[in-house]
Amino acid sequence: MAQENSLSQSRFPKLPLPPQIMGSEIGSFAYNTVAHRLPDIAQRVIDDNKFPLAIKPLQNIKSRAGETPTPQEFLENSIVENLQTLIQELPYGKVRFLKDIEAPDIAAWNNYLEPYQGNNWLDIPWYFAEAYFYRRILEATNYFIPGDWQGFDPFENQKRLGILTSSKSIQALSPLLNKWVNSGQDSHPDNLIALLYISLWGNRADLSLWPAESGDRSSIDIHQQKAYVLADNTDAIANQISRFKDARIDFIIDNAGFELFGDLCLVDFLLATNAAKTIYLQLKAHPTFVSDAMIKDIHQTIEFLGKDSDTQVQMLASRWRWYIESDRLRLCHDLFWTSPLAFWEMPDALRQELSESDLILIKGDANYRRLLGDRHWPFTTRFEDIVTYFPAPMVALRTLKAELASGLQLEQIETLNREDPQWLTNGRWGVIQFANS
Numbered sequence: 001m002a003q004e005n006s007l008s009q010s011r012f013p014k015l016p017l018p019p020q021i022m023g024s025e026i027g028s029f030a031y032n033t034v035a036h037r038l039p040d041i042a043q044r045v046i047d048d049n050k051f052p053l054a055i056k057p058l059q060n061i062k063s064r065a066g067e068t069p070t071p072q073e074f075l076e077n078s079i080v081e082n083l084q085t086l087i088q089e090l091p092y093g094k095v096r097f098l099k100d101i102e103a104p105d106i107a108a109w110n111n112y113l114e115p116y117q118g119n120n121w122l123d124i125p126w127y128f129a130e131a132y133f134y135r136r137i138l139e140a141t142n143y144f145i146p147g148d149w150q151g152f153d154p155f156e157n158q159k160r161l162g163i164l165t166s167s168k169s170i171q172a173l174s175p176l177l178n179k180w181v182n183s184g185q186d187s188h189p190d191n192l193i194a195l196l197y198i199s200l201w202g203n204r205a206d207l208s209l210w211p212a213e214s215g216d217r218s219s220i221d222i223h224q225q226k227a228y229v230l231a232d233n234t235d236a237i238a239n240q241i242s243r244f245k246d247a248r249i250d251f252i253i254d255n256a257g258f259e260l261f262g263d264l265c266l267v268d269f270l271l272a273t274n275a276a277k278t279i280y281l282q283l284k285a286h287p288t289f290v291s292d293a294m295i296k297d298i299h300q301t302i303e304f305l306g307k308d309s310d311t312q313v314q315m316l317a318s319r320w321r322w323y324i325e326s327d328r329l330r331l332c333h334d335l336f337w338t339s340p341l342a343f344w345e346m347p348d349a350l351r352q353e354l355s356e357s358d359l360i361l362i363k364g365d366a367n368y369r370r371l372l373g374d375r376h377w378p379f380t381t382r383f384e385d386i387v388t389y390f391p392a393p394m395v396a397l398r399t400l401k402a403e404l405a406s407g408l409q410l411e412q413i414e415t416l417n418r419e420d421p422q423w424l425t426n427g428r429w430g431v432i433q434f435a436n437s
């Protein structure tokens with residue numbers, strides 16, 4: 001039941017674009033991320049993995065003023081030294097072209113980087129700096145280069161710990177989900193709404209902000225959290241989905257770990273009630289933003305759940321495995337999802353594909369930032385007025401972890417500024433916004 005989603009609509013926002021968020025905004029969360037959080041994340045990559053020590057001390061490359069390591073020098077150098085060089089570059093070093101010429105995205109990335117040559121990490125758009133940073137982590141660890149570390153996920157340990165620390169919540173949720181799924185069609189819309197909240201609050205367990213070792217962030221009281229949803233379109237969303245039969249739904253996934261478990265619970269319900277005939281999970285083509293999920297993370301999560309001691313968890317895992325085997329749950333990845341581009345810069349082929357969807361669910365803070373082009377929109381700007389360019393009806397489920405927002409009321413903003421000054425970045429608040437353009 002694919003509605004004809006018009007592609008003829010403008011593929012760019014209709015509203016004039018406000019300025020981009022820049023790391024150079026001293027005192028901002030963007031500045032703190034580029035100057036402090038990203039170096040810490042790179043250091044954690046070193047600490048979390050047993051990379052080989054320096055094969056050959058980094059040639060005193062810095063003496064060749066303005067030059068950067070050749071691909072061979074990079075290969076001869078150790079992964080640890082590459083990561084340490086990256087740490088030293090942040091934030092006043094110059095951004096440079098990527099060197100891992102074997103990578104499938106090298107031409108695209110070096111095209112993105114062209115206009116920023118000579119800039120330091122603060123003088124480029126914030127989202128660009130983050131996406132580039134995570135791509136530089138893969139260059140440093142030889143992710144795309146044939147050899148011992150090709151295809152190695154440098155965040156694997158963090159992701160694994162992320163799900164291990166959520167076992168109690170997984171075992172608490174599984175019987176509930178199995179009951180709702182087995183009640184099938186006459187399952188009450190309240191169950192769907194509860195699953196939207198579970199998906200939303202799973203986004204709090206974001207490993208780029210809170211390393212897995214900082215403990216279980218998954219145990220939350222869903223309905224008690226309603227008060228923390230600043231824009232809540234769940235009723236309209238449930239109403240729309242209640243009219244679906246055998247629809248196509250796309251889910252632009254965010255993080256692995258407990259967040260992914262919550263997202264797959266929502267997927268399970270949509271498939272079991274036949275609201276959706278097929279669900280496409282849009283996943284990352286390579287590791288990024290520490291915990292962002294790839295196809296392998298889906299398989300590993302289901303495998304992990306299948307080995308749980310609790311039969312309710314085992315039951316749900318076998319059902320999820322069956323959805324994949326019966327092609328009702330399709331795992332897709334695309335290099336656009338790891339690119340630094342705003343969502344309105346999506347390639348035509350991907351845009352065409354997504355236009356076939358009856359509803360697109362979009363998870364997480366980084367994706368929300370890309371929906372808005374990571375720009376300084378007034379927080380009262382209507383969300384649906386910004387995302388008019390999107391090729392299908394969509395729902396954003398986001399906990400606020402960046403200084404950007406839309407669709408809020410002025411009095412809300414004033415109250416939040418007074419009562420919780422860190423409300424934009426502490427992950428305590430969320431939005432569930434629906435744009436049915």
Ligand SMILES: O=P(O)(O)OC[C@@]1(O)O[C@H](CO)[C@@H](O)[C@@H]1O
Pocket residue numbers: 033130203206208209254255289363364365366367369399401402
């Ligand atoms: O997309 P997610 O996982 O919800 O959050 C990712 C993210 O919030 O992590 C950092 C912390 O704010 C931001 O730089 C980035 O937007």
